[in-house]
Amino acid sequence: MSSLSVSADYLWQAGAWGAGEALGISSRRFGASTGAAERVGRFVLPGMPNLHSHAFQRAMAGLAERRGPGEDSFWTWRETMYAFAEAIDPDDMKAIATQLYVEMLKAGYTQVCEFHYLHHGPRGVPYADPAAMSLALIEAAKEAGIGLTLLPVLYMTGGFDGRPLTERQQRFRHDVGSFVSLLERLAPLQDDMFTLGIALHSLRAVPEDAMRSLLATGIARSLPIHIHIAEQLGEVQDCLAVRGARPVEWLLDHADVDPRWTLIHATHLTAQETHRLATSGAVAGLCPTTEANLGDGLFPLAAFIDAGGTFGIGSDSHISVSPVEELRWLEYGQRLVTRHRNVAARSAEESVGTALWQRALHGGARAAGADVGQLAKGSRADLLVLDDTSPLLAARGEAEVIDSFLFAGNTPLVRDVMVGGQWRVRDFTHAAEDAVAKAYRGVVERLAAA
Template sequence: MPHATYAADFLWQDAAWQVGRRGVAVEDGRFVEDAAGGERIGRFVLPGMPNLHSHAFQRAMAGLAERRGPGEDSFWTWRETMYAFAEAIDPDDLKAIATQLYVEMLKAGYTQVCEFHYLHHGPRGVPYADPAAMSLALVEAAKDAGIGLTLLPVLYMTGGFDGRPLSERQRRFGHDVGQYVALLERLVPMQHDMLRVGIALHSLRAVPEDAMRSLLATGVATTLPIHIHIAEQIGEVQDCLAMRGARPVEWLLDHADVDARWTLIHATHLSEHETRRLAASGAVAGLCPTTEANLGDGLFPLADFIDAGGTLGIGSDSHISVSPVEELRWLEYGQRLVTRHRNVVARRADESVGETLWRQALRGGALASGVDIAGFHAGARADLLVLDDRSPLLAARGEADALDSFLFSGNTPLVRDVMVGGRWRVRDFAHAAQDRVAKAYRGVVERLAAA
């Protein structure tokens, strides 16, 4: 890839706006140095945002679980709807759904996605001829769309803290430790600048303690990112207390070497002590505000976590929304509703809410992804977003107001151009493959709906 230089009036670098026609140089898909000049690509240029939690297949069921059932609906009733929907999806379907999703992510400003992937086998757990078929479908989808992928195959072994077997619908998800390690060993050698592989423990209820210990002791597990769902629902906390004698995050911190390689997804229900310990561990809290609201999960103790020095990132999870703007906006708005105060995430006088949210989520998302994408420094992958100079929403906005206006001024898309790995993936709000990808997606969804 040839050497190229780009410039902006305001460049988000070192967690703040750099002012005065600042430039970056790109070569072989990475930033190589600061540049004094170069092609002016926009007024406001930001690093791309990592999406640290995705279940790609769920994009196709967004909006299909909003009709009330015979009793009170909850995460657990939603889960049965999701299981039924997942039953018919094969590798070709998954590729079409994921490619559509990843195109949407790019257009929204996500340039890396952590795919928490547990739909491994065929219906009722019948293996595909290639045990990695579903994983490879996601790899191909990310390649087709042009987004960076952190593929997180999921270890899923039991149906609850009591060790019950997987239900018939859950058998598609299941591996024993040996099968799971074999899958990792197949995928890890495939890594490159646009593909990272990590470990996902579905949850404490789905991975017994001895299996967790065995997996984390294997050679393949020593350097990979580790993600886990945890403390999302009150019922999960109660079951963990009953079966393991501790709250989920407390138990994990006591029984694993949790550090900056770990991402704890949701971690919604924390005690004050767990909040401080999680922050001190260096692990990332993976927050998915739109999904957590959609499922009625609850609210993460955000202010206390930030005050304790915690690290966080955002994900779109079930994809009822595919927008970093909406995730960050509702991360703040949820706190305003529960505390009845404004500007909660800004912990000091004159601090910008938008800048704080972007800075926090960028850093945590890069850690969770295991990819150097958090800025424009030499060696980082060349990912960037160009905001729309022409939008009236950014009229008369300087660097002091740009990110606040980006996040809090309405629903008109402001991400005009997107670069990933030194290549333009979105230009003037359009992805080159969007029509072809949407056509394939529509065909799959229409067939699934008719089944």
């Protein structure tokens, strides 16, 4: 790969705008500038990591918005999702994920953490290659050109009481031995664009002895660990009934939760749990558009930040694919419940936009287990160029630009996107988007007709 150098009027480095030196790029990473630098724009930001994705759910976005016979909730939505997932095969997964990953790049995401539990064929029959679905996601990320943290999911039981999985859940099933075999199959494929991690689906889906057994294996000792937790009040109540503690409380008491961990949602927390989670160093994985769509509730953002907590954002079910919208609604949800403004800014004169963007960069990079999220020597060369010709950024200097980027409207402002030193989006266009969209449409039309 040839080396190059890029420059801009303002680079977002170490949490602030600076007019710093040009960025040299070689072997997919930022380094010292060599030769004349290409000026790429006025404002250049690090690419945003998306710390939580279920790629196949992109194809069902909008299909669960019709009211059922009773009160709808996460649990009724889940049945719609299970029915949709039944027909997806590895080729379908690749087409859906590639379309999604192109959309992510155009929105400003440059790394995605794929929380992947659709492992097997219908009724749980394994594919000839048990890694077929995982490999489809890896190929989709390569085709789109996005960084991937693949998080194969351990999913064993249907509830805290240890009930067996339903027929629809059989596609998700692994025991600890087969799960470790999958990790060992995938680990040698890692490179600058692909990182492997581990996901425990949830406390209700992974018994305590299985969690302990998995985390004691050699392959699990250095990988990022993600888990769904405390998303729904029903989950909290069931955990209390069976394990005698709330989900986050129980996890913190029974596992060595540290900065390798990402707790997805963690919506329903007591003040003590909030403080303990913040001081553990674990990342809170917040998905505001999905959490709103499913009626989950609101994360205690201000208290978590004040306790020193780290968070990142994810698009989860992909009813929206936009870091702008995730961060906007993270802040707006807090405003609605507290009836105050500028909640994420915790000190006088602090910018809400810059506080949200920088915190999400930091938390997302940690959750991804990858050296991303910063314009710094040694980091992977990912960057976003904002459209400084847009009316939304007219008369905006460095003090206002991120606030305007996040809060001034819905016109896309990410003009160009680089990942690993390669331009993936230029002038709002991904080179493969037409072909990718055609393949995606074919898959969705066939699934709809099935």
